[in-house]
Amino acid sequence: MMIPDFQTLPKNGRLAKKDLIIEVELNGKMKFDHLLHVIYQQTGICYKVLSVNVEYMNGANFGSFQLHIKASEEESQELEFFLNKHKLMNTTVDYTCRKYS
Template sequence: MITPNPNLQFLQTKVNLPKKELILEIELNGKMKFEHLMNTIYNKFGICHRVLSANVEYVNGNSFGSVQLYINVNSDDFQKLEYYLENNKLLSTTVEYLCRKYS
């Protein structure tokens, strides 16, 4: 069970940086487990995410495939996440999510 980190929630409410809605696609190459990556994104970076699609295969305990996440994040937190993904040699692509609102 994942429990929210109260320190991260406090920091997010304290700093009012503009947030963007993004779709992040990550290619898993066997260097990191899928579950560990999802846990790190939430607990270490405080980024709430929704899994839009996941095509993950497990070979000898290693995760291969791709996952698409919907995230709502400010630019500072997103840069930290990108740096983390690059350091762990995980390829990622980002698309800004735009939603039309009808009145």
């Protein structure tokens, strides 16, 4: 069990979520739409699709796509484990959006 760092906990006691951009390479073993469905259903992570470059050949999906997600450390690790389990190459980058007042 992971022990949270109390400096990252907000006042309501929940783990802080970070904005992340994840890029995934499809290898032909899983369909793009099915993968998005599984990400939402199994991990509960909501996402925004940023870019998609997918080609369909004989029912197989090849290419890459980028998602913008807001997830806790535990949720992002669960997603990374799922993608690695299905041999989908992935890269995650912390994304910080500058807010102007």
